[in-house]
Amino acid sequence: MIDHAHDLASVRDATDRLLTAVAKLDNASVTQSSRLPGWSRGHVLAHLARNADALVNVFRGRPMYVDATVRDADIERDAPRPLDVQLADVRESAARFQEAAAVPADWSRTVELRNGVTDSAARVPFRRWAEVELHHVDLGIGYELEDLPEEFVAREIDFLVERFRGHGDVPSTRLSGDGGGTWTTGGGAPGGPVGVRGPAADLLGWLSGRRDGSALTVDGGPLPALPPL
Numbered sequence: 001m002i003d004h005a006h007d008l009a010s011v012r013d014a015t016d017r018l019l020t021a022v023a024k025l026d027n028a029s030v031t032q033s034s035r036l037p038g039w040s041r042g043h044v045l046a047h048l049a050r051n052a053d054a055l056v057n058v059f060r061g062r063p064m065y066v067d068a069t070v071r072d073a074d075i076e077r078d079a080p081r082p083l084d085v086q087l088a089d090v091r092e093s094a095a096r097f098q099e100a101a102a103v104p105a106d107w108s109r110t111v112e113l114r115n116g117v118t119d120s121a122a123r124v125p126f127r128r129w130a131e132v133e134l135h136h137v138d139l140g141i142g143y144e145l146e147d148l149p150e151e152f153v154a155r156e157i158d159f160l161v162e163r164f165r166g167h168g169d170v171p172s173t174r175l176s177g178d179g180g181g182t183w184t185t186g187g188g189a190p191g192g193p194v195g196v197r198g199p200a201a202d203l204l205g206w207l208s209g210r211r212d213g214s215a216l217t218v219d220g221g222p223l224p225a226l227p228p229l
Helices: 004-022 027-031 041-059 068-078 083-102 121-138 150-164 200-207
Strands: 110-112 118-120 171-177 182-185 189-198 217-219
Touching: 004 083, 004 121, 004 150, 027 041, 027 083, 041 068, 041 083, 041 110, 041 121, 083 121, 110 121, 118 121, 121 150, 150 171, 150 182, 150 200, 171 200, 189 200
Parallel strands: 171 189
Antiparallel strands: 110 118, 171 182, 189 217
């Protein structure tokens, strides 16, 4: 059962960690490349701020983004800003997200996200938690997948495994974490079952496209190529 109040508190904690870490940078560091191809750290920070505002739209029953072109243009517009402006924007947009989530509402209702994706309102705080945690890693400033909260790692693996389950490009795949936990995904493509085992951080890195899977042990076939998220 999803506990949206718990997840909202986790979003606050993750945002505080990110803001504390980013505050140690300088203006030059913000312009440097992140780990996301084609994006500077400023792009990542701008995306985090605009994503918070987009999720406010979701809570209020409006389109998440006007369209993809506007979303991308807003990130490009905001990416070059100096550090203090970036920090203020991430902080203030995060507060707007929390304020919108505090309005009494039916958390079981269905909401619409990007590209026609729908979900329950109660899942939105976890989706935001994932944005903050994974993009903190993407900044490349010393916060790694191994530093993510254990609960978050397990739940994000659950989320991504479900996303790829039955996918037409992914053979049947069994995942096993070195510290426990087993999952199955894929199954829509011929072949398998393929066994994939390793530390939870490396499983998450592979599933989320942030690691190439070279640290994982694979049997029953080659490591499946996952479609982009």
